[in-house]
Amino acid sequence: MEELFNFLLQFGQLNQQQMELIRDHVFEKTIKKEDYFSQAGRVPREIGFMRSGIMRVCYFNNKGEEITKYFMEERNMIVDIFNFEAKTASTEYVQAVTDCEMIIFTYDVLQMLSATIVDWDRILGKIRERALLSKVNRISPMVSEDATTRYTMFMEKYPGMVNRIPLSYLASYLGITQSSLSRIRKQLSGSNSRAGYP
Structure with missing residues (x-):
């Protein structure tokens, strides 16, 4: 309380x-x-x-x-x-x-x-x-932004939420398909590890 x-x-x-x-x-x-x-x-x-x-x-x-x-x-x-x-x-x-x-x-x-x-x-x-x-x-980000930007903006704004939300809900919020979101996440994790991030 x-x-x-x-x-x-x-x-x-x-x-x-x-x-x-x-x-x-x-x-x-x-x-x-x-x-x-x-x-x-x-x-x-x-x-x-x-x-x-x-x-x-x-x-x-x-x-x-x-x-x-x-x-x-x-x-x-x-x-x-x-x-x-x-x-x-x-x-x-x-x-x-x-x-x-x-x-x-x-x-x-x-x-x-x-x-x-x-x-x-x-x-x-x-x-x-x-x-x-x-x-x-x-409310869902502007559709004028590309899908990768929308996802990175969400991660920056709500870092504590990203791993607690099912991909299907997050994809729906971002206005993209679940497979596109999976691809974006793979690309970003790949570029992060190449840049020396864990």
């Missing part, structure tokens, strides 16, 4: 009593690898703080192909905020890439916290702002 409070305190002040109130009303949940946290066609009912693991946001295009929009790792809030607040059906899926440990806020709990904790709406507003900015930065 400490990870959650460390996260929340980046956005505003909470006293001991308020933290206890939050602690008493949230619950922990494990989402197994490949299970869904939320699904397209359903109204999202929960906001999750990720204690550990990686999730991906994906959708199906008009050809029926599954497209990965972005990945989220631990110490982030995950929710389809627009549909959550409007109580409308989501158009995207949120799926666990690895086993994920979550701390869950339900809609009713958030309403109660909003009515009880003076600063709560401001804290949530700041989290929402950061999440939107983060979402824009995480």
Whole structure:
């Protein structure tokens, strides 16, 4: 639970009593690898703080192909905020890439916290702002970049994620085939070893 409070305190002040109130009303949940946290066609009912693991946001295009929009790792809030607040059906899926440990806020709990904790709406507003900015930065890189550049940019930006994500998901995110991604990885590891890297 400490990870959650460390996260929340980046956005505003909470006293001991308020933290206890939050602690008493949230619950922990494990989402197994490949299970869904939320699904397209359903109204999202929960906001999750990720204690550990990686999730991906994906959708199906008009050809029926599954497209990965972005990945989220631990110490982030995950929710389809627009549909959550409007109580409308989501158009995207949120799926666990690895086993994920979550701390869950339900809609009713958030309403109660909003009515009880003076600063709560401001804290949530700041989290929402950061999440939107983060979402824009995480969305699949520009197709104008070549595939190798897209992959190296991803490795530089998210070094801790590369070896935890299945190749099929990463290829979908980068907008290339899995075989192209395998070829790029081989080429890069070959050039690294020639350059004297381990």
